[in-house]
Amino acid sequence: MFLSQLLVLMSIVMPKLPYAANALEPVISEQTINYHYGKHLQGYVNTVQGLVKSTEYENMSVEDIVKTAPEGALYNNAGQLLNHTLYFSEFKSPVKDNHPTGKIAEAINRSFGSFEAFKSEFAKAATSIFGSGWAWLSEDASGRLVITKEANGGNPLRNGLNPVFGIDVWEHAYYLDYQNRRADHIAAIWDIVDWNVVESRLAK
DSSP states (O other), rough: OHHHHEEEEEESOOOOSOOOOOTTTSSSSSHHHHHHHIIIIHHHOOOOOOOOSSSTTTSSSSSHHHHHTTTHHHHHHHHHHHHHHHHHHHHHHOOOOOOOOOHHHHHHHHHSHHHHHHHHHHHHHHTTOOOOEEEEEOOOOOEEEEEEEEEEEOOOGTTEEEEEEEEEEEEEEHHHHHHTTTTHHHHOOOOOOOGHHHHHHHOE
């Protein structure tokens, strides 16, 4: 079972933030949340709603659109809606020495050797994406965790993987707070990851 089977299928609506707009400071500022969540994500929601109207996709979930839509505007915007819904729901207020425990920690250790090794490999993937895109930690059909790089609005669901954690490396995700220092943004993200949410997305 993967994401679309585990969760209530996502409708084409604006998701609610599970925290206050300033709750992630100083890692992600309120200004960035207002801009990134309030304007960019709302724009994707509005665009997808318009594109599916009176089409075969009108009553599909966001996940099913991402899995089946051809390359183009609908796929790109639905991918960004899915990506951002997962992204904004996987954070909590900053915690120093924030690290996974339980099932997700075991899965990370099994797949990468250690949490530190995973962070290093994930950061390498996220910093090496050329231009705009996403770095994802996903679960394959065997339950093994893998790291993938997705250009633009791509999501691993498209390739049969179950996305459990993703970092947005489009500049609008970090430029107000970090300017061009993508690596610094990625290094800071670990303080706000809600590993309980990430674990809840595991299928195996």
